[in-house]
Amino acid sequence: MKSTIICCILVSVLFSLCILNTEAAFGRKPKKLIPELETKFDILTAWVAYRLNLKHSKEACIGDYGFTDELATNLVKIKVPNPNDQQKCYVHCLYTKLVFYKDNKINMQAMKESLFEIVGEQRLVNIVNGCLNAGGVNECDKVYKFHACASPEFDKVRGDIFLSDE
Template identity: 30%
Template sequence: MKLVIAVLCLIAVTGVYGQSQLNLSEEQKVHALQYAAACMEQEKSTTEDSVALTRGQFSGLSKNAKCFVKCFFEKAGFMKDGVVLPDVLTEKLGPNVGEDKLKAIMGKCNGVKGSDKCDTAFKLFECYYKEHTLFL
């Protein structure tokens, strides 16, 4: 069951950029699964929240779901102490997404702030998700 949940979480996070567009290496996939599983357990996020994230359904999600996103972003190195690390995002995802697309998305989204670190990470994820669909 945990593997199913972890896969859903991976889809949720990689869904920001479109799995078919990412072309993750096997190592990146393994790390993403590890991060997702650890964050699901740490933040007590539900399967329902994960499914909602994969579908781009952002309203009404629990605090746990928002903290899951923060946890994943931090473990992946995309964020530290509630602050986006654009150089890390560009280094890790630029080759897969396309640096110009990624920079355009970051330009629109990286200034987003929430009421706390979890809410900020969640709002960033939501913005990345929505903006990425415009570039597909």
Template identity: 25%
Template sequence: MGTTTEMKQLYLISFVLFLSSLVHGFTDEELQLMNQLRTTCLEETGATGQAVDDTKKGIFPPDDDKLKCFFKCIWSTMSAMSDEGEIDEDVLQVLLPADLKDKLYGLIVKCKSAGGNSPCDKAYNIHKCIYNEDSSAYFTP
């Protein structure tokens, strides 16, 4: 499993499993896949796990560029965001499980216009917007 394509497929699968588990709870396999995605993006960006976890409580420090790029890493690894920071709605339609699609898709589409000066800023602003719109729907690995 060394190629970029294989890794993206693994992350795509883990993302779908994660979204499904929001309703049904985590299996050990789902937790392992999500932890792998989290670890990869933490290592790639230098963000801290504490900073990521704090966003689940609504804490989004505006000056943490590593955290911003962590979010970009998550979206990009799923092939749901371009290198320029544009959300691919077609990919979202495939990624989101049916039982969550209406709620999450609407929030993401609404928040994708949050803007930013860089792709990392855009990803961060999308996450912050989703939290502010509906904190119960917010998630990050």
């Protein structure tokens, strides 16, 4: 968590120095990014912050469950056929550490705060609302089924932002 905060502060300071305070820092008139690049910078900054939070949550949950990194990644990517209860609880752990699941329900506010810049508000609301009733017999199953429903939609968002790995 500390490194996530430090990273966000560093990005903000660098952005401020490079864009907002150029004149004060270097005696020149500040230059602004063109709107398209400014939007992309905001998306990239939000993506980096989210990925750092996810990395720390993943590390903590791997420690709690003793899973390999490969298994943990495959669980998040919904590539484990018929996950058992412990594997579903790993996903619950991630959502809890990310504060996406709080007080026995999906925490839309935390998801908005973390993913708004990346996904866009309406698209995020549509994804979450479309998966809220995915079901589940217990808390871990409920979170896993929500994630299994939402994950392909978030993959589409990622595909809209980044080039494919292939």
